[in-house]
Amino acid sequence: MTTQADDELWSAIGDPSRRQVLDLLVSHGEVSASWLAERVPFSRQAVSKHLVVLERAGLITRRKQGREVLYQVEAGRLDQATRAMAELAAQWDRRLATIKRLAETAHAENKRKPS
Amino acid sequence: MPGLVIEREILIEAPVEVVWRTITEPDQISQWFADKVELVVAPGAHGYMEFGDQGGPVVVETVDPPTRFSFRWNHPRGEEPVAGNSMLVEFTLTPEDDERTRLRVTESGHELRAWPDAEKQRYSDEHRDGWGEFLDRLATLLAKR
Numbered sequence: 001m002t003t004q005a006d007d008e009l010w011s012a013i014g015d016p017s018r019r020q021v022l023d024l025l026v027s028h029g030e031v032s033a034s035w036l037a038e039r040v041p042f043s044r045q046a047v048s049k050h051l052v053v054l055e056r057a058g059l060i061t062r063r064k065q066g067r068e069v070l071y072q073v074e075a076g077r078l079d080q081a082t083r084a085m086a087e088l089a090a091q092w093d094r095r096l097a098t099i100k101r102l103a104e105t106a107h108a109e110n111k112r113k114p115s
Numbered sequence: 116m117p118g119l120v121i122e123r124e125i126l127i128e129a130p131v132e133v134v135w136r137t138i139t140e141p142d143q144i145s146q147w148f149a150d151k152v153e154l155v156v157a158p159g160a161h162g163y164m165e166f167g168d169q170g171g172p173v174v175v176e177t178v179d180p181p182t183r184f185s186f187r188w189n190h191p192r193g194e195e196p197v198a199g200n201s202m203l204v205e206f207t208l209t210p211e212d213d214e215r216t217r218l219r220v221t222e223s224g225h226e227l228r229a230w231p232d233a234e235k236q237r238y239s240d241e242h243r244d245g246w247g248e249f250l251d252r253l254a255t256l257l258a259k260r
Binding site: 085088089092093095096097098099100102103104106107110 | 124129138214
């Protein structure tokens with residue numbers, strides 16, 4: 001099932017550049033946009049744009065420290081996102097298993113009655 | 116290749132034509148996907164699928180027997196599914212031999228399809244950095260926190 005919130009989540013994580021940003025945030029804790037920009041193969045502006053999308057999807061939060069803005073991952077939301085994706089994948093696994101059973105049964109029946 | 120949300124596959128012990136019928140015939144679709152299916156399998160055809168007490172429109176995109184079948188759906192919001200508000204489900208059937216077929220399904224979201232081509236290219240270049248690995252990595256990292 002898809003809801004508006006899910007849509008934002010999918011598109012936020014669907015982009016490989018944003019996944020890279022998320023990865024860095026997950027593994028390094030609280031960091032600034034400039035710190036991130038030094039470690040990714042795209043521009044500082046692109047980093048800022050990705051951070052906005054991730055924040056809107058609730059995947060990260062920001063905090064001001066002195067003159068710097070620091071970002072960190074919202075673990076609960078990210079965990080929820082990975083669970084939702086795993087569930088979507090599991091749903092397709094169940095459907096594919098049913099398709100397999102239907103097709104193999106039909107094939108066995110076709111073989112039994114000579115055409 | 117659009118950015119993928121979900122990609123799964125399975126090996127089926129049946130010829131490709133049999134698998135094709137299973138995934139495209141409405142009375143078969145109602146056994147593995149929706150509870151009720153009204154669908155003409157032709158490109159651009161509009162249909163309807165019902166899931167429990169909810170239902171929504173479906174639009175067929177690609178019909179290329181017996182190897183490619185795709186449709187767009189927008190469950191459960193009920194708007195007409197077009198690029199930009201729906202999920203695209205794409206089936207690819209590959210005969211392994213006369214008796215076996217590999218069936219792959221991808222379900223991709225709308226925003227992903229609006230990516231610039233360079234981005235899509237990069238995504239497919241990063242083929243190994245798929246969803247499964249991303250999920251595993253995140254799960255591991257999250258567990259360590």
